[in-house]
Amino acid sequence: KNEVEQSPQNLTAQEGEFITINCSYSVGISALHWLQQHPGGGIVSLFMLSSGKKKHGRLIATINIQEKHSSLHITASHPRDSAVYICAVRGIQGAQKLVFGQGTRLTINP
Amino acid sequence: KAGVTQTPRYLIKTRGQQVTLSCSPISGHRSVSWYQQTPGQGLQFLFEYFSETQRNKGNFPGRFSGRQFSNSRSEMNVSTLELGDSALYLCASSFYRGDVETQYFGPGTRLLVL
Numbered sequence: 111k112n113e114v115e116q117s118p119q120n121l122t123a124q125e126g127e128f129i130t131i132n133c134s135y136s137v138g139i140s141a142l143h144w145l146q147q148h149p150g151g152g153i154v155s156l157f158m159l160s161s162g163k164k165k166h167g168r169l170i171a172t173i174n175i176q177e178k179h180s181s182l183h184i185t186a187s188h189p190r191d192s193a194v195y196i197c198a199v200r201g202i203q204g205a206q207k208l209v210f211g212q213g214t215r216l217t218i219n220p
Numbered sequence: 221k222a223g224v225t226q227t228p229r230y231l232i233k234t235r236g237q238q239v240t241l242s243c244s245p246i247s248g249h250r251s252v253s254w255y256q257q258t259p260g261q262g263l264q265f266l267f268e269y270f271s272e273t274q275r276n277k278g279n280f281p282g283r284f285s286g287r288q289f290s291n292s293r294s295e296m297n298v299s300t301l302e303l304g305d306s307a308l309y310l311c312a313s314s315f316y317r318g319d320v321e322t323q324y325f326g327p328g329t330r331l332l333v334l
Contacts, residue, residue: 206276207277
């Protein structure tokens with residue numbers, strides 16, 4: 111079992127829909143990151159969370175430390191949101207390397 | 221401020237050769253991390269450097285090595301290349317504000333091993 115699991119792996123939706131991507135992890139963490147990767151490879155860091163909730167524009171990220179779960183929400187989705195969204199956690203024990211989920215490929219159709 | 225730069229952007233090598241990739245972080249960032257991305261394994265952590273010291277290392281064979289210079293620029297080296305080393309190699313520099321870390325990724329170096 112991977113330390114970080116994302117669901118769904120693929121998601122297709124219509125423009126304007128509310129999107130939720132989930133991330134579950136099995137280890138104690140000091141932080142969780144949400145990343146966005148567009149076709150061509152460029153990666154942008156969206157959020158770093160250690161507790162609670164963060165909002166930036168139409169993006170909202172939440173984390174529940176007790177349940178070892180985080181969600182990324184996109185409101186009023188737009189075709190430009192089409193990308194791969196990656197969850198990554200930084201552990202608190204041993205080497206504090208980033209461990210990545212497998213990514214969620216999101217396609218928003220006009 | 222200029223972003224994270226990586227050179228070269230594309231590289232073709234043959235099995236058995238070695239390769240050196242370079243990463244220049246954003247000015248003032250002292251932490252540089254390297255990642256490998258492949259279709260099969262996704263993103264995997266290679267190493268992290270902070271002020272010229274390797275702070276963390278991923279589960280890669282000793283053929284993968286890196287270093288960081290006093291100006292925070294970093295290089296990674298892969299010796300005795302194998303076909304499976306074909307991947308996108310990404311570098312990221314980190315900025316810390318208190319406990320909050322923001323990573324800035326470079327465009328990557330796409331390596332093809334023939």
